[in-house]
Amino acid sequence: MKKLSSSEFARLDERTRLVLAGRDPEDSYGFVNPPIVRGSTVVYPNTEDFLVRKARYTYGTDGSPTLDALVAAANSIEKGAGVVVTPSGLLACTLALLAAASSGDHVLVTDSVYRPTRNFCDTFLRRMGVEVTYYDPLVGSDIAKLFKPNTKLVWTEAPGSQTFEMQDIPAIVEAAHEHGVLVAMDNTWATPLFFDSHRFGVDLSVQAGTKYYAAHSDVLIGTISARTPELYKQLNAAWHQLGMMVAPEDAFLTLRGMRTMAIRLKEQMPAGLAMAEWLRERPEVARVLHPALPGSPGHDIWKRDFTGASSLFTIELKPVSMKAVGAMLDGLTLFGIGASWGGYESLVLPFDCRAYRTVTTPNFKGPTVRIHIGLENLEDLKADLDAGFARLRAAS
Numbered sequence: 001m002k003k004l005s006s007s008e009f010a011r012l013d014e015r016t017r018l019v020l021a022g023r024d025p026e027d028s029y030g031f032v033n034p035p036i037v038r039g040s041t042v043v044y045p046n047t048e049d050f051l052v053r054k055a056r057y058t059y060g061t062d063g064s065p066t067l068d069a070l071v072a073a074a075n076s077i078e079k080g081a082g083v084v085v086t087p088s089g090l091l092a093c094t095l096a097l098l099a100a101a102s103s104g105d106h107v108l109v110t111d112s113v114y115r116p117t118r119n120f121c122d123t124f125l126r127r128m129g130v131e132v133t134y135y136d137p138l139v140g141s142d143i144a145k146l147f148k149p150n151t152k153l154v155w156t157e158a159p160g161s162q163t164f165e166m167q168d169i170p171a172i173v174e175a176a177h178e179h180g181v182l183v184a185m186d187n188t189w190a191t192p193l194f195f196d197s198h199r200f201g202v203d204l205s206v207q208a209g210t211k212y213y214a215a216h217s218d219v220l221i222g223t224i225s226a227r228t229p230e231l232y233k234q235l236n237a238a239w240h241q242l243g244m245m246v247a248p249e250d251a252f253l254t255l256r257g258m259r260t261m262a263i264r265l266k267e268q269m270p271a272g273l274a275m276a277e278w279l280r281e282r283p284e285v286a287r288v289l290h291p292a293l294p295g296s297p298g299h300d301i302w303k304r305d306f307t308g309a310s311s312l313f314t315i316e317l318k319p320v321s322m323k324a325v326g327a328m329l330d331g332l333t334l335f336g337i338g339a340s341w342g343g344y345e346s347l348v349l350p351f352d353c354r355a356y357r358t359v360t361t362p363n364f365k366g367p368t369v370r371i372h373i374g375l376e377n378l379e380d381l382k383a384d385l386d387a388g389f390a391r392l393r394a395a396s
């Protein structure tokens, strides 16, 4: 295989880049894939080289060929200044906050944020002396009214992974950058394939790689991409200082997942939308929250800024007891009841966000269920839900 120059590589389509990135047969004994390199200690040829750490890899916590291959793949679609990899998606969120905020700083966090990220802000960040204010996810350019002299960062998540409020990222970025404030985004739902966060000015782009990157529900991993070299330096320093190493097997499995990511999402986006449309017509369903579905809240922003959608959305059922919801969900044979998403399998998750939201209380009249559409046949999935709705009616 002839090696491409970096400019030739950059000109390739994202799908091709995901297939090629991080592969160098010369480094892999001729094999297609990079090797899984396990290791703590690196040995040096002599004292002089050791003293100045003259080696491609210097110690296990400084990186490895397997990790570098994954970083190359993530970089190829994030298109920022550099990526660091973390042992979970949650750690990608918390490391981004730790790297950016210092004691005395103020951070603004969307009220629709992933709940464990909120938990970190309420505990660890506050303990560090960082002031945290939650804001209405639909705030748009009015975010500027919430800035204080010590505001350092705005945390966004578009859409919120349970309630699906679609944030106006360009408006938030414009206001933030005018005031010298950084913007971080949890971009797990759209992935860099469907929302080019750095092009929209997002400074720190977070991905729970556990979801559509790894995609087989067998790995926890996260990535953070920095928009500028200065931010990457800061982020990478924090990553090093914390000793945040990822097991090479997990890096390898994630990279393997990423090879097929574009093609999986190409299947999962229309499947998710078709299911959302089907559910919208069901008499038991009051509302479907899926930003890529015409008529759904946030659709106009999605259409303006996003190039695609993943297969995660929420339905609000018409008012019914939780016993009836349990009857529906417990009997499902294809959908598992479980947290996470982005894997090859379909999942459902009942939730009630009213318990922890502090700024905006979503106006749900009936129970809410989040749905992830995997790679099963859509008609089989509809039949499973159809039987579930029959149980819901019978138990109502």
Ligand SMILES: Cc1ncc(COP(=O)(O)O)c(C=O)c1O
Residues within 6 Å of the ligand: 088, 089, 090, 091, 093, 114, 157, 161, 186, 188, 189, 208, 209, 210, 211, 220, 221, 222, 339, 340, 341
């Ligand atoms: C939006 C979002 N961000 C981050 C995470 C954290 O990812 P992980 O499960 O890898 O810690 C999740 C997990 O569900 C999520 O939904």
